[in-house]
Amino acid sequence: MNRLYLIGPIALLLISTCSKTPDLQDTSFNILAQIGENIITKEDFIRRAEYVIRPDYCKGTNYIHKKIIxxxxxxxxxxxxxxRQIGILEGNDKFTHFIQGRKEQAMRQWYYYDQVFxxxxxDTSQIQSAYRLAGRTINVAYYILPTEEFSNQAIQALSDEFTFEDIYTVLDTDETIPKKEINWFDREDPIIMDQLFNxxxxxxxxxGPLTTADGSILLMKVEGWIDRSVMTETDVTQRWDDVVERLTEQKAMKVYEKNVAELMRGKTMLFNENIFKQYVAYMADHYLTKQTEKENILNQAIWNDDTQFITAGIGEFPFEQRKEHLVQVDSRWWDVDEFESILQSHPLVFRKKKMNRKEFPVEFQKAVADLFxxxxxxxxxxxxxxxxxxxIRQNVALWEDHYIARDYRTKILEKTDAFKDSLSSTVETIENVLNPVVDSLQTKYSYQIKIDTDLFESIELTSIDMMVLQPQMPYPVVVPTFPVFTTDSRLDYGTIIESVD
Incomplete structure (x- = not known):
């Protein structure tokens, strides 16, 4: 079964690229393979194998499948x-904007790590207090209150001794009250976690009522909990380490938010009412697609990430109004064209994922504020x-190489009958068309290829199908899709990198 994993709120994946914080000249990576000036790190290998769905021909954990990877x-x-030698994707503005967006997102993530995390x-007492609750899973009943006015009425009703269930009946729904299990390690809204785990x-x-980060108003009832203890010394140590990591993330996020608030202190944002209503209606048409279309877009983003640097629909606003002022940040006005040029490298990120057309204008303003x-x-x-x-340079190279390689592969397949099958990456196509090309390139570049076989043999993988995303990011997909180029498991090219003990 395929699994979708969310990480966050700020991803620390860049940190794993090297073992310590680099200075501007640092290039100390765990280099697994070197191809000319390009490198593949141990961490690259693990993430490309573990954070995406691998094809069946290398889905296992055995040595042969590791070599195919x-x-x-x-x-x-x-x-x-x-x-690169034939200029693939040179002059492609969408690709250029995408790479710029990826780079700048990585830079912001590094700021979080370097300056905050x-x-x-x-404090040891803080860790001990959290550790005592870390094995707890709480069962809650909950529901969303539709408006702030209703929330105030709910508060009054509770003070008048109406029950949690009584208030739910007023919502005029035939559905039963939703229930959920929440573990101490779950990544729920901080306000929820603070209220539950004490x-x-x-x-x-x-x-509650509690107003979450996305603006939802939540009322919850605690129905009970289970505390799960750990017995072995190894498990105790692991839980302690996990608690430290989570507490560090939580504290870092609060400091990060404080830093950003200080950075934005005194800055103002104003929308031009003459164009805002029309523009936000146009954007609502773009973003509030039918649920089936949303799922299709998500599937494309996950399984066929070509769509990540295509901003479909943007740019269709009436031409005669594209030079109209849309939003003023401090003293500068941004017209529609200028605003949408930003979106080419930084797609809007909405705090609230499920919203109706009535809610969209406010959520759009929040997304624009987060953008600036x-x-x-x-x-x-x-x-x-x-x-x-x-x-950062290594992260940029990862995405650049992925897309250039995919386009070059497409050009090869376009010359064959395989392309008529919609680029289906079947084993037959790989073996008949791509494997020979890969073999020839391995021979051509063999003198430039070096592999640390000792490091390679030390890597252990799982066979769990996963897709890892980082929510609330312009680019939520963590790593490119698995590189489908070869089914060959032979390592009969290049030279061996001698490991340093």
């Missing part, structure tokens, strides 16, 4: 080298010269 990653780099210090909570407590907040943070990142960090 390594050959596939190296083949992607070789195809990218060939693609690694600075966090925890020593004073009792069975039957009614919590990211712009200011990105400026700070450039001042800190994060774009020069080896970690």
């Amino acid at each position: 390594l050959n596939s990653l190296i083949a992607e780099k070789l195809f990218a080298l060939e693609g 690694k600075q966090v210090k925890l 020593s004073s909570i009792l069975k039957g407590n009614i919590i 907040q990211d712009i200011e943070l990105t400026k700070l990142c450039y001042q800190l010269q994060y774009e020069k960090l080896a970690t």
Whole structure:
């Protein structure tokens, strides 16, 4: 069964690219393979194998499948080298904007790590207090209140001794009250977690109404909980470490939000009413697609991530109004064209994922505010010269090579009958068309390829199908899709990198 994993709220995946925080000259990676000036790190290998769905021909954990994965990653780099030589994707504005957006998102993530996360210090008593609750899973009943006015009425009703269930009946729904299990390690809204996981909570407590980060108004009732203890020394240590990591994330996020608030202090944003209503209606048509269409878009983004640098629908606003002022940030006005040019590298991120047309204007304004907040943070990142960090450059190269290699593969397949089958990446197509190309490139570049076989043999993989996303990001997909280039498991090319003990 395929699984979708969400990480966040701010992804720390860039940190794993190297073992320590690099300075501007640092290039100390766990290099697994080197192809000319390009590298594949141990962490690249693990993420490309574990954070996406692997094809059946290399889905296992055995040595043969590991070698196919390594050959596939190296083949992607070789195809990218060939693609660059003929200028694939040069001059492609959408690709350029996509890479810029990826780079700047990585820079903002590094800011979070460099300036916030690694600075966090925890008190031992705080860790001990959280550890006592870390095995708890709470059963809650909950529902969403439709308006702030209804929320105020609910508060009054509770004070008048109406029950949690009584209030739900007023919502005029035939559905039963939703229920959910929430574990201490779950990534729910912080306000929910703070209210649930404390020593004073009792069975039957009614919590709320709470206004979450996306604007939803929530009322909850605690129906009970289960505490799961750990027995072995290994499990105790693992839970302690997990608690430390989660507390560090929570504290870091609060500091990060404070830093960003300080960065934005005194800045103002104003929408031009003359154009706003018309433009927001146009954007609502673009974003509020039918649920089936949304699912289709999500599937494309997950399974066929070509769509990530295509901003479909944007740019269709009436031509004669595209130079109209839309939003003023401080003293500068941004017209529609200028605003949409930003979206080419930084898609809007809505705090609320499910909304109706009536809610859309307010949610759109919040998304625009978050967009310009990211712009200011990105400026700070450039001042800190994060774009020069080896970690950022490696992340950019990962995405560039992936798309250039895919396009070069397409050009090869276009010349064959395989292309008539809609680029179906069947084993037959790979074996008959792509494997020979990969073999020839391995021979051509063999003198430039180096592999650390000791490091390679130390890597352990799982066979669990996963798709890892980072929510609330302009680009939520963590790593490119698995590189489908070869089914060959032979490592009969290149030279061996001698490991340093």
